[in-house]
Structures are given as C-alpha cells and as structure tokens.
Amino acid sequence: NLDLHRREPCLFKQSYLLADHLGKGAFAHVRVAINRVTGERFAAKIIDRNRIPQLEKRRKLDENFRVETSILSRVRHPSIVQVHGVFRESDRLYLVLDLAAGGELFDEIVHRQCLSEDDSRRVLLQLLLAIRHLHRMGIVHRDIKLENILLADKAALRLKLADFGLAKIVGEQMFMKTVCGTPMYVAPEVLTVRQAGVYDNLVDVWSLGVVLYICLCGFPPFSDELAPPPMRDQIIAGMYSFPSPYWDTVSPEAIDLVCQMLQADPRSRITVDAALAHPWLRACCTPSGWTI
Numbered sequence: 238n239l240d241l242h243r244r245e246p247c248l249f250k251q252s253y254l255l256a257d258h259l260g261k262g263a264f265a266h267v268r269v270a271i272n273r274v275t276g277e278r279f280a281a282k283i284i285d286r287n288r289i290p291q292l293e294k295r296r297k298l299d300e301n302f303r304v305e306t307s308i309l310s311r312v313r314h315p316s317i318v319q320v321h322g323v324f325r326e327s328d329r330l331y332l333v334l335d336l337a338a339g340g341e342l343f344d345e346i347v348h349r350q351c352l353s354e355d356d357s358r359r360v361l362l363q364l365l366l367a368i369r370h371l372h373r374m375g376i377v378h379r380d381i382k383l384e385n386i387l388l389a390d391k392a393a394l395r396l397k398l399a400d401f402g403l404a405k406i407v408g409e410q411m412f413m414k415t416v417c418g419t420p421m422y423v424a425p426e427v428l429t430v431r432q433a434g435v436y437d438n439l440v441d442v443w444s445l446g447v448v449l450y451i452c453l454c455g456f457p458p459f460s461d462e463l464a465p466p467p468m469r470d471q472i473i474a475g476m477y478s479f480p481s482p483y484w485d486t487v488s489p490e491a492i493d494l495v496c497q498m499l500q501a502d503p504r505s506r507i508t509v510d511a512a513l514a515h516p517w518l519r520a521c522c523t524p525s526g527w528t529i
C-alpha cells in the first residue's frame with residue numbers, strides 16, 4: 238500500500254540496514270540498504286522532509302514522491318529501476334530500489350571522456366526501449382539526463398533509468414504545462430510552453446538526443462559556457478554544432494540521428510519508433526533479450 242497519509246510504524250529500519258552513500262539529488266540522498274533477513278542489497282532513496290521548512294514546498298515534495306512511487310511500482314522493465322518497498326517515518330520517506338552498483342553514466346563518461354560509437358549505440362538502444370515502454374503506458378519521464386541514468390553493470394554498460402520525481406502521466410494537461418526538468422536537457426517546447434500549449438512525450442526524445450550527443454563527444458550541445466546567446470535561447474533556436482576535431486571521426490549516420498532527435502520543432506522530431514528503426518541503430522547486432 239503506497240498511501241503516504243496513512244500512519245504506520247516505521248518498518249524500514251527493522252527490515253533494512255543502511256550502508257554506503259550512493260548519491261545525492263535535489264531533495265533526496267541515496268544509500269545502500271541491506272535486507273536484514275536475506276542480506277540482499279538495494280538502494281534506498283531517502284527524503285528528509287525536515288530539511289524543507291516551507292509547508293508549500295513540503296506538500297509539493299510529498300506529491301512528487303507519491304507520483305514517483307506510484308509510477309515506479311507500476312513499471313517493470315529491465316532498463317528501469319524497480320521499486321521494492323515504500324516506507325514513511327514521521328518526517329522521512331524511504332523508497333527501496335534496485336541497486337545500480339556501477340553509479341551514474343555521468344561519471345563513467347567523465348572517466349572515459351566519451352563513449353565509442355558501439356557503446357553509445359548500446360546506451361541509446363536501452364534508453365529508447367525504456368522510454369518506448371513508458372510512453373506505451375502513458376508515462377513521460379521529463380528528467381532524462383546523465384545523472385539519472387545509472388549503471389547496473391559497468392563493464393556490459395547495462396543501464397537503469399532512475400529518478401521519476403518529475404515523471405507524469407500524459408493526459409493530465411495541467412501537469413504538462415508546468416515548466417520543469419533540467420535546463421541543459423530540456424526541450425524547446427518546454428521552455429516556450431506558454432506560447433506553444435501542451436507538449437508530449439517527444440520531450441523525452443529531445444533529452445535523449447542531448448544524452449546521445451554527450452556520449453559521442455563528451456561535452457553538451459547547449460551550454461552557457463559556449464559563445465552567447467544564453468543556453469535557453471540556444472535551445473529554443475535549436476542552435477548547436479558538431480565542432481572539429483571531436484566530431485570528425487563520428488559516422489554520418491550517428492550525426493543524422495542526433496540531428497533528428499534535436500529538432501527544435503517537436504512536429505519534425507523523430508519518434509521513438511522511428512529512432513529504433515534508424516540505420517545507425519539497425520547497424521548493431523541486438524544482444525539477446527533486447528527486442529526492437
């Protein structure tokens with residue numbers, strides 16, 4: 238039962254032992270949690286409501302947590318973190334998740350500088366299959382970025398998409414009008430939503446386009462560190478380039494897919510199904526268990 242407003246004793250500490258720190262987000266910290274009975278290791282996402290004094294913000298946080306838990310408990314996919322339990326202590330919320338022991342894809346790319354085309358393809362394929370699954374369930378992630386893409390297995394580059402704190406069910410139009418997400422990965426129509434009206438699941442394709450760009454070269458397509466205009470205006474205008482020498486060795490097929498994913502006008506942007514059928518992704522032999 239995921240009803241947060243029901244008072245229940247905190248069974249979390251009775252069931253799990255907290256161990257190493259795994260990461261930190263805007264409102265949550267994440268630690269290894271070991272099941273006291275089985276010894277199995279999980280990740281516990283812990284939200285400390287005490288840290289947020291403003292009542293309004295707390296309510297928003299509770300709402301995000303409620304949406305995240307209800308979405309995650311409905312989704313079952315090899316490339317999406319699975320939820321194993323939800324607990325509430327007076328001022329703490331606990332979400333018990335699959336442990337992605339390899340850390341964030343962000344750190345792996347920083348470590349390697351960039352990924353080979355084969356590895357980038359492996360990453361993109363898993364993520365496209367994950368968001369195709371979500372979109373079929375009517376769910377838009379809305380916060381796809383390298384910090385929210387975790388590695389279940391670093392050597393094999395097996396990924397788990399995490400952090401559904403901003404995810405929404407499509408059709409709840411009021412929510413879709415909210416400006417959210419992380420600027421560097423955010424689609425133009427999200428930034429201009431007041432003019433453009435509602436947007437849909439193509440925002441995830443845009444963010445994945447940013448992820449693919451970074452995988453292939455090691456730096457982002459839009460940034461305030463580049464020449465002006467400000468990042469927001471670069472995004473709205475779909476203004477980015479493939480600077481030499483970093484992109485010189487990348488195949489034209491890969492560049493074509495990036496261009497099709499980073500189309501500023503969502504009506505011209507490639508869909509998830511079309512991306513899965515793109516020649517660059519078709520070039521790989523699909524590992525068993527991944528069906529397109």
Ligand code: ADP
Nearest residue numbers: 259260261262263264265267280335337384400
């Ligand atoms: P927030 O909503 O505050 O951004 P996240 O869910 O993104 O919180 O978690 C914050 C960080 O904790 C992640 O970027 C990652 O480094 C780490 N983390 C989250 N979930 C897991 C997990 N299941 N396994 C391993 N590390 C995780």
Ligand code: MG
Nearest residue numbers: 262384385400
């Ligand atoms: Mg996060």
